[in-house]
Amino acid sequence: MNNFTLYTPTKIRFGKGQIAKLSSEIPKDAKVLMLYGGGSIKRNGVYEQVVTALDGYDLHEFSGIEPNPAYETLIKAVAYIRENGINYLLAVGGGSVIDGTKFIAAAVDYPGDPWKIVTNGGQDIRSALPISCVLTLPATGSETNCFSVVSRRETGDKQSFGNPLVHPKCAILDPQTTFTLPPRQTANGVVDAFIHTLEQYLTYPVNAKIQDRFAEGILLTLIEEGPKVLANPDDYDSRANVMWAATQALSGLIGAGVPQDWATHALGHEITALHGLDHAQTLAIVLPALLHEKRKTKREKLLQYAERIWHLTDGSEESRIECAIEATRVFFEEMGVKTRFSDYQIDDSGIPQLVAKLIEHGQTALGEQQDITPQVSERIYRAAV
Amino acid sequence: MNNFTLYTPTKIRFGKGQIAKLSSEIPKDAKVLMLYGGGSIKRNGVYEQVVTALDGYDLHEFSGIEPNPAYETLIKAVAYIRENGINYLLAVGGGSVIDGTKFIAAAVDYPGDPWKIVTNGGQDIRSALPISCVLTLPATGSETNCFSVVSRRETGDKQSFGNPLVHPKCAILDPQTTFTLPPRQTANGVVDAFIHTLEQYLTYPVNAKIQDRFAEGILLTLIEEGPKVLANPDDYDSRANVMWAATQALSGLIGAGVPQDWATHALGHEITALHGLDHAQTLAIVLPALLHEKRKTKREKLLQYAERIWHLTDGSEESRIECAIEATRVFFEEMGVKTRFSDYQIDDSGIPQLVAKLIEHGQTALGEQQDITPQVSERIYRAAV
Numbered sequence: 007m008n009n010f011t012l013y014t015p016t017k018i019r020f021g022k023g024q025i026a027k028l029s030s031e032i033p034k035d036a037k038v039l040m041l042y043g044g045g046s047i048k049r050n051g052v053y054e055q056v057v058t059a060l061d062g063y064d065l066h067e068f069s070g071i072e073p074n075p076a077y078e079t080l081i082k083a084v085a086y087i088r089e090n091g092i093n094y095l096l097a098v099g100g101g102s103v104i105d106g107t108k109f110i111a112a113a114v115d116y117p118g119d120p121w122k123i124v125t126n127g128g129q130d131i132r133s134a135l136p137i138s139c140v141l142t143l144p145a146t147g148s149e150t151n152c153f154s155v156v157s158r159r160e161t162g163d164k165q166s167f168g169n170p171l172v173h174p175k176c177a178i179l180d181p182q183t184t185f186t187l188p189p190r191q192t193a194n195g196v197v198d199a200f201i202h203t204l205e206q207y208l209t210y211p212v213n214a215k216i217q218d219r220f221a222e223g224i225l226l227t228l229i230e231e232g233p234k235v236l237a238n239p240d241d242y243d244s245r246a247n248v249m250w251a252a253t254q255a256l257s258g259l260i261g262a263g264v265p266q267d268w269a270t271h272a273l274g275h276e277i278t279a280l281h282g283l284d285h286a287q288t289l290a291i292v293l294p295a296l297l298h299e300k301r302k303t304k305r306e307k308l309l310q311y312a313e314r315i316w317h318l319t320d321g322s323e324e325s326r327i328e329c330a331i332e333a334t335r336v337f338f339e340e341m342g343v344k345t346r347f348s349d350y351q352i353d354d355s356g357i358p359q360l361v362a363k364l365i366e367h368g369q370t371a372l373g374e375q376q377d378i379t380p381q382v383s384e385r386i387y388r389a390a391v
Numbered sequence: 392m393n394n395f396t397l398y399t400p401t402k403i404r405f406g407k408g409q410i411a412k413l414s415s416e417i418p419k420d421a422k423v424l425m426l427y428g429g430g431s432i433k434r435n436g437v438y439e440q441v442v443t444a445l446d447g448y449d450l451h452e453f454s455g456i457e458p459n460p461a462y463e464t465l466i467k468a469v470a471y472i473r474e475n476g477i478n479y480l481l482a483v484g485g486g487s488v489i490d491g492t493k494f495i496a497a498a499v500d501y502p503g504d505p506w507k508i509v510t511n512g513g514q515d516i517r518s519a520l521p522i523s524c525v526l527t528l529p530a531t532g533s534e535t536n537c538f539s540v541v542s543r544r545e546t547g548d549k550q551s552f553g554n555p556l557v558h559p560k561c562a563i564l565d566p567q568t569t570f571t572l573p574p575r576q577t578a579n580g581v582v583d584a585f586i587h588t589l590e591q592y593l594t595y596p597v598n599a600k601i602q603d604r605f606a607e608g609i610l611l612t613l614i615e616e617g618p619k620v621l622a623n624p625d626d627y628d629s630r631a632n633v634m635w636a637a638t639q640a641l642s643g644l645i646g647a648g649v650p651q652d653w654a655t656h657a658l659g660h661e662i663t664a665l666h667g668l669d670h671a672q673t674l675a676i677v678l679p680a681l682l683h684e685k686r687k688t689k690r691e692k693l694l695q696y697a698e699r700i701w702h703l704t705d706g707s708e709e710s711r712i713e714c715a716i717e718a719t720r721v722f723f724e725e726m727g728v729k730t731r732f733s734d735y736q737i738d739d740s741g742i743p744q745l746v747a748k749l750i751e752h753g754q755t756a757l758g759e760q761q762d763i764t765p766q767v768s769e770r771i772y773r774a775a776v
Binding site: 007008009010011012013014015017018019020021022023024213214215216217218219220222223224226227230231243246247250251254259262263 | 392393394395396397398402403404405406407409598603604608609611612615616628635636639644647
């Protein structure tokens with residue numbers, strides 16, 4: 007096991023009716039800005055629950071944070087906060103709203119060009135407004151971690167940053183808020199959480215047994231419960247299991263002390279930036295091709311994955327590995343998330359541009375072995391056409 | 392899955408050489424009291440590492456916190472703190488030292504009789520000194536949770552309390568500090584962590600798949616790695632896996648949203664108080680008898696345990712359950728922890744007194760069903776002779 011530091015200070019309130027407890031978590035005298043997306047929270051009753059829970063607070067609103075939150079939108083919220091003396095942020099939504107809120111929290115007192123928060127990876131953040139969140143879309147794990155991904159439309163950039171100062175103080179997770187999610191978002195969330203888990207698991211062994219078993223527990227849960235939430239959107243238990251699995255997939259716990267490989271995310275971000283596909287769609291395109299490309303250096307963990315997750319114990323090592331990758335692809339497809347560029351009517355003509363963007367973003371030595379060079383990335387993209 | 396609140400704010404620094412990072416975690420101007428036990432940390436080099444790491448600090452010492460920390464000892468530390476203006480506590484040791492330090496932290500500003508901290512279960516603690524810890528014995532999970540068990544020698548009481556104010560700020564876990572543990576303490580730690588896990592797992596199903604899988608991951612890890620740390624005390628990887636398993640067993644994570652059954656601990660505490668056995672020895676005596684007694688209400692989870700942990704899938708349900716209980720007993724015995732009163736030269740004559748103490752401490756409706764009455768507890772004790 008490698009050395010690690012693990013810090014997960016977010017207080018989690020999980021279950022039915024937890025939104026009503028918001029007033030126990032946010033100081034009564036806070037000047038609160040509630041941030042949300044396109045308005046689905048008004049249709050599913052979450053908006054009303056939040057406003058009721060915060061009755062008596064000085065409550066402001068900022069809506070319109072889009073999927074893959076845009077820098078151009080977020081800086082408008084920063085201006086609003088400065089003008090109105092807001093001192094507490096409440097993100098209500100999925101990973102995009104929470105990620106966007108983290109950027110906003112850090113930008114309010116950031117000296118100079120706020121885009122540098124992102125380009126510097128968050129390391130020079132010195133203060134941030136306190137954040138809490140009400141999660142409505144289990145997927146990214148943003149609700150309890152200190153990471154954020156922000157896009158800049160004018161340049162086609164999508165990049166991440168992280169800093170302990172943007173950990174949410176409290177995360178409210180009520181699985182009932184996910185009953186009305188469109189199937190596509192539900193499926194995207196399951197696939198996103200599954201791939202987050204694999205990116206911390208499918209590298210090389212370091213004899214970290216707890217981390218491996220926990221990761222496998224998340225994967226098995228998503229495989230069992232993912233199809234159920236698609237088939238029965240208001241099955242509370244399955245929604246709860248998916249929600250908790252997605253949080254644990256990127257809370258920091260399963261990645262503590264083990265090598266990690268975020269190449270799938272890096273390659274996927276460029277696809278979203280160029281072609282506008284959903285985040286999870288891009289990951290589902292990249293991952294199978296990446297695992298096939300890196301099957302030699304990931305051999306031992308791929309065999310463990312084949313055995314413990316897909317119960318593949320017969321046949322040659324090569325065939326077990328190929329079957330495990332194929333089973334992963336089939337799982338994504340069964341969730342309704344397609345796994346090839348061509349499924350989204352995208353041909354190979356954009357690949358040079360994707361690779362150029364990877365280079366521009368310094369993503370030239372990816373993977374747990376830092377051996378996914380632009381040439382290798384290009385092979386992965388081409389194998390995914 | 393049941394509703395839950397999970398709050399795990401302790402920053403964990405895990406791995407080789409982490410003690411040297413203490414000065415990054417404790418404010419430079421803190422007046423620090425280092426608390427420890429019987430002096431083993433002076434023999435194994437941990438004392439020296441801590442003192443070196445805190446060079447330049449106003450560092451005081453309080454030694455002599457014993458296993459099952461005694462109220463009578465702890466109030467002496469409280470007096471020392473008040474006299475010397477100490478404002479930061481650093482526990483260096485195992486669960487007893489950390490538990491004792493939590494009591495001390497809460498007692499310093501507690502109005503009135505400090506024993507009420509314990510008898511009130513910690514609920515009226517209003518402030519506590521900040522605590523960090525250097526763990527040297529993986530077992531209790533105290534390093535990242537907010538619970539403590541304190542004994543009072545003059546009355547033969549051993550009781551627990553908990554409050555979020557006594558969460559350690561930082562926990563340093565260097566597996567190398569455990570290389571020199573006596574085999575008995577190593578084994579006790581493995582058994583303690585294993586039983587903590589079972590007490591949050593072997594109840595009734597609530598379809599909490601992540602919690603179940605994580606609990607099973609801890610159990611499997613302890614079964615695999617426990618014998619290895621006995622056989623090869625300086626096997627870093629196995630020591631690291633046991634240490635991380637023990638922390639996760641009682642961090643709050645696997646117990647969030649599931650029923651819990653702490654009857655084994657309640658019955659065990661009385662055995663320690665009356666007969667002076669090690670904590671883990673008492674648990675190893677009580678658990679198999681308790682599981683047998685409650686095999687009907689715990690049937691579904693016992694079958695899951697039998698299958699996923701001990702790979703028992705053939706035979707009648709009854710036989711699989713009995714085999715799983717027996718396998719658990721054999722595991723404890725193989726770790727060198729005996730599982731019957733008679734192994735410790737204790738007969739049944741003390742049982743009425745054990746039951747009387749349970750009643751005195753209000754432990755009259757134990758277990759996840761609150762159906763372990765004093766009569767049932769007596770049956771369990773008698774079955775364990």
